[in-house]
Amino acid sequence: MILEIVLEILSPTIITERRSLRGFLKTLDYIPASTLRGAILSELYRNGIVGDDFLKSEREKPSVIASYAYPVTSGGEKCYPSHPFMYKCKVCGQYENYLGKIIEELERDEKLKELTDITCRNGHMALENLYSKHYPSEAGKVPASRFICTGVNKRRGSSETGMLYEYEAITPGRKFWTTLAIPDKIEKYIDGLEIRIGRGISRGFGISKIIKSKVISLREVAMRIEEALTHDRYLVLFGSSPLVSCHEKFYTPYPSEIDLSNIAAISALGEKGKLVIKTVYGKADFHIGGWDMHRNAEKVPVKFATRPGAIVVAEYDGTPSALAALSLLGTVERLGDTLITGVNMLHPARSHPIFTLGGK
Numbered sequence: 001m002i003l004e005i006v007l008e009i010l011s012p013t014i015i016t017e018r019r020s021l022r023g024f025l026k027t028l029d030y031i032p033a034s035t036l037r038g039a040i041l042s043e044l045y046r047n048g049i050v051g052d053d054f055l056k057s058e059r060e061k062p063s064v065i066a067s068y069a070y071p072v073t074s075g076g077e078k079c080y081p082s083h084p085f086m087y088k089c090k091v092c093g094q095y096e097n098y099l100g101k102i103i104e105e106l107e108r109d110e111k112l113k114e115l116t117d118i119t120c121r122n123g124h125m126a127l128e129n130l131y132s133k134h135y136p137s138e139a140g141k142v143p144a145s146r147f148i149c150t151g152v153n154k155r156r157g158s159s160e161t162g163m164l165y166e167y168e169a170i171t172p173g174r175k176f177w178t179t180l181a182i183p184d185k186i187e188k189y190i191d192g193l194e195i196r197i198g199r200g201i202s203r204g205f206g207i208s209k210i211i212k213s214k215v216i217s218l219r220e221v222a223m224r225i226e227e228a229l230t231h232d233r234y235l236v237l238f239g240s241s242p243l244v245s246c247h248e249k250f251y252t253p254y255p256s257e258i259d260l261s262n263i264a265a266i267s268a269l270g271e272k273g274k275l276v277i278k279t280v281y282g283k284a285d286f287h288i289g290g291w292d293m294h295r296n297a298e299k300v301p302v303k304f305a306t307r308p309g310a311i312v313v314a315e316y317d318g319t320p321s322a323l324a325a326l327s328l329l330g331t332v333e334r335l336g337d338t339l340i341t342g343v344n345m346l347h348p349a350r351s352h353p354i355f356t357l358g359g360k
């Protein structure tokens with residue numbers, strides 16, 4: 001079954017990507033899918049709800065799949081990564097969402113003629129591209145707290161001099177939303193579950209609680225998608241997750257083809273579909289980590305995935321239900337011994353809330 005859950009941060013949470021030269025770590029404003037999946041599996045294991053066999057089979061054939069978790073605003077609105085055709089006016093602050101103006105051209109011709117004369121509705125031409133930034137945004141309104149931690153030598157159990165790290169942390173009270181696929185028998189343990197995310201969990205950092213959980217009906221999602229399927233030759237999709245395609249030893253920033261009958265949960269439903277990707281509007285500079293369950297740590301094997309929010313033009317042959325499942329489950333990728341989940345979650349743009357967000 002697939003749930004939409006809301007997570008509340010209970011103690012300062014440090015989710016980082018790269019260390020700057022000065023040792024300062026800026027925190028991410030989202031929770032990576034594999035981090036979240038690892039945290040939920042660890043907690044279910046710690047509570048004795050699942051055993052070693054379950055964790056072992058999860059490495060082979062994942063049944064627990066989380067999406068990237070994005071913020072919920074203080075007003076209770078879900079945030080999404082902006083696509084490359086969303087702008088903010090630097091003069092009057094107006095948001096402009098150009099997808100509605102160009103989607104017919106993409107559906108017909110796959111490639112876009114150059115976008116010219118983009119202005120805000122008040123005629124200003126100084127626009128900032130918002131690609132990958134969250135919309136709606138609370139940038140500047142939400143403070144992050146800073147912490148200085150001393151590196152601890154694990155072997156000697158003592159503090160090492162000269163290993164001072166300054167961290168930025170997500171402050172308690174902030175909320176994130178995510179979708180979570182989970183076996184039916186585990187569902188009753190999800191609502192209210194406390195999980196630990198990120199760095200410093202042995203020192204009390206990173207405690208979160210699942211405070212809301214509702215079931216998503218695959219049938220309803222499929223019905224909305226069906227209406228979006230019949231517009232023209234090509235289908236325009238929105239990537240709510242990063243995109244990447246792994247081939248054991250190497251990877252490409254996005255898949256050229258997705259055979260939906262290979263996705264375990266979809267083949268179980270007997271649905272079929274094939275997506276052939278023609279054009280991707282996005283940027284390939286996104287880092288994806290895999291969760292190493294043995295070391296309880298994130299590793300970052302992918303440095304050039306396509307950033308969340310990309311717009312994809314594709315040919316689709318298959319059922320609406322298979323596409324609904326792809327939008328909520330994504331694909332499972334393997335790079336060497338690293339399992340990557342929560343990627344390639346593609347939604348037909350016309351049936352996604354981002355299509356009309358921020359004005360037309």
Ligand SMILES: [Zn+2]
Nearest residue numbers: 089092120124
């Ligand atoms: Zn303006």
